[in-house]
Structure formats: structure tokens, C-alpha cells
Amino acid sequence: DIQMTQSPSTLSASVGDRVTISCRASQSIITWLAWYxxxxxxxxxxxxxxxxxxxxxxxxxxxxxxxxxxxTLIISSLQPDDSATYYCQQYISYPYTFGQGxxxxxx
Amino acid sequence: xxxxxxxxxxxxxxxxTLSLTCxxxxxxxSCDSCYxxxxxxxxxxxxxxxxxxxxxxRTPYNPSLKSRVTISLDTSxxxxxxxxxxxxxxxxxxxxxxxIVDYEQKTFDYWGQGTLVTVSS
Numbered sequence: 001d002i003q004m005t006q007s008p009s010t011l012s013a014s015v016g017d018r019v020t021i022s023c024r025a026s027q028s029i030i031t032w033l034a035w036y037x038x039x040x041x042x043x044x045x046x047x048x049x050x051x052x053x054x055x056x057x058x059x060x061x062x063x064x065x066x067x068x069x070x071x072t073l074i075i076s077s078l079q080p081d082d083s084a085t086y087y088c089q090q091y092i093s094y095p096y097t098f099g100q101g102x103x104x105x106x107x
Numbered sequence: 108x109x110x111x112x113x114x115x116x117x118x119x120x121x122x123x124t125l126s127l128t129c130x131x132x133x134x135x136x137s138c139d140s141c142y143x144x145x146x147x148x149x150x151x152x153x154x155x156x157x158x159x160x161x162x163x164x165r166t167p168y169n170p171s172l173k174s175r176v177t178i179s180l181d182t183s184x185x186x187x188x189x190x191x192x193x194x195x196x197x198x199x200x201x202x203x204x205x206x207i208v209d210y211e212q213k214t215f216d217y218w219g220q221g222t223l224v225t226v227s228s
Contacts, residue, residue: 001170034214043203043218044154050212087154091214095169096156 002026002090006099014107019075021102023088028068032092035064035073037084038101044087048073080106109133111204111219119226124192129204129219131185137162142207143187144215145178147200155200159207160187194226 003026013019023033031051036044046055048064051071061076075082083106088099115127129143136143144159158168160178168176177190191198201223205215 043221044215045218046214046216049214049216053212055216089154089214094167095171096214098154098156100153 001095002029002093002097004088004090004097004099006086006088006102008102009100010103010105012105012107013078015078015080017078019078019082019104021073021086021104023066023071023073023099025069025071025090029090029092031067032090033064033066033071034089034091035062036087036089037082038087039084047086078106082106109206109208109217111206111217113202113204113219113222115222115224117223117225119194119198119224120228121195121226122193124190125194125198125202125224125226127189127202127204127222127224129187129189131187131206134208135182136180136185136187136206137182138208139163140209140211142210143178143180144205144207145189146203146205146215147198148203148221149197149200157189157191157202161210196226198224199226200224 005024007022033051035048038044052064063074065072085101085103087101110132112130119125142159142161145157158178160166180187201221203221204219206217
């Protein structure tokens with residue numbers, strides 16, 4: 001199985017900050033990576049697919065990058081509504097695997 | 108816009124069978140570029156992919172659950188289902204159904220709201 005490791009596990013930032021969340025794969029996944037946002041009691045919401053492609057309707061302050069084993073999710077200017085847990089997921093091979101999550105709190 | 112909705116018992120006894128159904132509206136599950144899947148999330152923990160099914164009947168499963176999982180399609184009802192047997196307390200989780208409508212590019216881009224299944228006697 002491909003292991004996905006996110007860092008940090010928790011993050012606290014202020015409105016307007018630039019925030020970066022990292023995701024590392026245990027082997028190359030090329031760009032077969034997705035990012036999700038999950039709020040308490042809700043289903044994950046897709047944000048990005050194929051490492052850097054924004055899903056329809058997702059604010060442009062979100063962006064993704066990286067390839068092979070190192071990936072990032074960037075929020076360019078943090079908004080109060082961005083408080084959530086963020087997950088990465090590889091989909092190059094089965095079993096699909098997720099990172100353990102990064103909980104983002106607003107100061 | 109696709110909508111997915113899980114249904115099934117919220118309480119299952121240990122060693123019995125967990126059965127859930129996902130009803131799909133706003134589109135057909137008989138879709139050559141689609142996969143339909145189940146993901147679960149134990150309380151306070153992360154996400155675990157259980158397995159998926161394609162219209163052609165391909166069923167990749169998570170090896171950690173493969174011996175206990177069956178996913179099937181019912182095209183006449185535009186639904187797909189999950190069976191997990193036998194269950195233990197470790198299977199207590201929120202179960203999500205999800206869809207991939209362009210598997211050559213994307214992963215799960217449509218999700219149900221999730222349903223909590225508790226395994227307890």
C-alpha cells in the first residue's frame with residue numbers, strides 16, 4: 001500500500017495568512033493526488049484533483065502543487081470559512097489511501 | 108448535478124452483516140467512465156477506502172477488508188450497495204458512498220452525506 005503522510009497534523013493561523021499543508025507519498029504517485037476539505041459532521045468536499053486542478057466552484061485562493069512524492073495545498077489568504085480538516089488522497093493504485101488529515105484552526 | 112444518499116440500519120450486532128445502499132439521483136450509474144465506492148471514517152479518525160465498483164462490474168476492494176466486503180450495482184434502481192460481514196466493534200464508523208464520473212482524471216468528486224453505523228449488542 002502507498003502510505004500518505006501529511007504535515008503538520010494541526011495548524012493555527014490568522015485570517016489573511018498564507019497557509020501551506022504538505023502531503024508526502026511513500027512512492028511516486030506522479031500527480032494522481034486529490035485534496036479534500038472536511039468540516040465537522042459533513043462529508044469531505046473535493047478541492048483539487050490531479051495535484052493542481054481546482055474543482056469547479058472552489059475559491060481561487062486554494063491551489064495545489066507537486067509531483068512524484070511531495071505535494072502541497074496552499075491557501076493564499078486564509079478566510080474564517082476555511083477552518084476544517086484537510087485530507088490528501090492518492091489514486092494511482094489500489095488500495096486508495098488517504099493522509100491522516102491536517103486540522104486547520106483560525107486564531 | 109449528481110446526488111448520493113446512503114440508507115441502512117444504524118445499529119448492527121457483532122458478527123452480523125452490515126448492509127448499506129446508496130441511491131444515486133441526477134445521473135445514471137450505468138456510466139462507462141464512472142466508478143462508485145464506499146469510504147468509512149471511525150469516530151474522530153481519518154478516512155479509509157473500502158472498495159469500488161464500475162459499471163462493467165470490476166470491484167477493487169481494500170485488501171484489509173476484502174474477505175468481508177461485497178459491493179454490487181442495481182441498475183434498475185440506480186443504486187449500489189455495500190455488505191460487510193461479519194462485523195466487530197472496529198467497524199463502527201460513518202460510512203460514505205461516493206462517485207467518480209471521470210475515473211481517467213479524477214477520484215471521488217460526489218459524496219453522500221454519510222451514515223453512522225454502530226456495531227454493538
